[in-house]
Amino acid sequence: MxxxxxxxxxxxxxxxxxxxxxxxxxxxxxxxxxxxxxxxxxxxxxxxxxxxxxxxxxxxxxxxxxxxxxxxxxxxxxxxxxxxxxxxxxxxxxxxxxxxxxxxxxxxxxxxxxxxxxxxxxxxxxxxxxxxxxxxxxxxxxxxxxxxxxxxxxxxxxxxxxxxxxxxxxxxxxxxxxxxxxxxxxxxxxxxxxxxxxxxxxxxxxxxxxxxxxxxxxxxxxxxxLTKAENIFAIHTVDALTMDVKQKVLAIDGNAGIGEKEINTEAGIDKLNSIIDSLRSDGVKIQTVNQKTSTLEELFINVIKKDNTN
Structure with a gap:
């Protein structure tokens, strides 16, 4: 009950x-x-x-x-x-x-x-x-x-x-x-x-x-x-990413955010796995792969803004 x-x-x-x-x-x-x-x-x-x-x-x-x-x-x-x-x-x-x-x-x-x-x-x-x-x-x-x-x-x-x-x-x-x-x-x-x-x-x-x-x-x-950001993942590498590696990542997910040792993707699990496979094939050592989280306040603001624009 x-x-x-x-x-x-x-x-x-x-x-x-x-x-x-x-x-x-x-x-x-x-x-x-x-x-x-x-x-x-x-x-x-x-x-x-x-x-x-x-x-x-x-x-x-x-x-x-x-x-x-x-x-x-x-x-x-x-x-x-x-x-x-x-x-x-x-x-x-x-x-x-x-x-x-x-x-x-x-x-x-x-x-x-x-x-x-x-x-x-x-x-x-x-x-x-x-x-x-x-x-x-x-x-x-x-x-x-x-x-x-x-x-x-x-x-x-x-x-x-x-x-x-x-x-x-x-x-x-x-x-x-x-x-x-x-x-x-x-x-x-x-x-x-x-x-x-x-x-x-x-x-x-x-x-x-x-x-x-x-x-x-x-x-x-x-x-x-709710505070787990849907399909947003961060890949952290041990060493700095080369330009060639970055280009291969962008070929998989053109919207990926790429830093010196970090890749952020919102393209979903399948493309996440493809990026990981590409990194490994190039000998890139992966330190961590994490699903990003947001605060409840960030979630609240985002869903209210989205609802108000619909």
Whole structure:
């Protein structure tokens, strides 16, 4: 059973003044599995917020279906195992960290008493906030606020946690602490669905990602697989390449990039093998042959640009 499942999800809005109809999501289908950290990526206006609102039953799709744990999101039971940390969350500044968690624990239906207090102790410990439990929120740093928000989202021990920009505005040390916390949450079998503009953070923590643009799902998959540049290979040689060898390589792949000791080709496996055979026949010693990789940010920019030109 998928933790999150959408089928042919479609959402249409009517603009307030122009009365024009806008498609926020177009035939959107994807799944999220138990125990993975899934990243939702896209430029502003791509449909990310709309999708999260549908999954949390804040708004409803025009067509299609969305399920959490096999239950339609319109059913209240679908949300009993869900935690949520919104972007730019605010807590009353006059409360202490412990008071905030008690307040939200009671809002979520937890009974005041020993069990809730133990859970609060556990969450404050996980977030390294125990020594700040009696400190008022107005004295918390941005990183501490984000960690307290994570504690709030985890308080009822949910199996699925939605996180909207969890490391936004946090310094590098704080981001590292939050990454470690998310890895710890994942190790407990929890599923994390996060939305972030910090693609380097997403690349370090997420197992899979989906890229949205103008309401369409344009790329989805395992982070490691997606960042492998398709059919782009680099051949490194021990010695400098002669002009004669370079000419033979260009005869096989006229678009090959050739340096002193390096050949880059995007012509596919067959021509890669032909280049290697040619080098060997000329006695060229090959040091390495590597498939090139790109960063998630490079992939994101490339697929968005390509989609926008179509």
């Amino acid at each position: 998928h933790v999150i499942e959408t089928q042919n999800l479609y959402k249409e809005y009517t603009q307030k003044f122009s009365k024009q109809k806008v498609n926020a999501l177009n035939d959107f289908t994807f799944n999220v599995e138990q125990g993975e950290i899934f990243g939702l990526l896209g430029p502003n206006g791509a449909g990310k917020t709309t999708l999260i609102k549908i999954l949390l039953a804040i708004t409803f799709p025009t067509n299609g279906s969305a399920k959490l744990f096999g239950t339609d999101v319109k059913n209240h039971r679908a949300k009993t195992k869900v935690g949520y940390l919104p972007e730019n969350h605010k807590f009353p500044s006059y409360l202490t960290g412990e008071q905030v968690l008690k307040y939200y624990g009671q809002l979520s239906g937890m009974s005041a008493g020993t069990d809730m207090n133990k859970r609060i102790d556990e969450m404050l410990g996980m977030m390294n906030l125990t020594q700040w439990r009696n400190t008022k929120i107005k004295k918390y740093s941005k990183g501490m606020m984000q960690k307290l928000g994570l504690a709030q989202s985890m308080l009822s021990d949910p199996d699925l946690i939605f996180l909207d920009e969890p490391t936004d505005g946090v310094d590098p040390i704080g981001r590292k602490e939050i990454r470690d916390i998310l890895a710890q949450i994942k190790s407990r079998g929890k599923t994390i669905f996060l939305n972030s503009h910090l693609l380097s953070e997403v690349e370090m923590i997420c197992d899979r990602v989906a890229i949205l643009n103008k309401g369409d799902l344009i790329k989805e998959g395992n982070v490691d697989d």
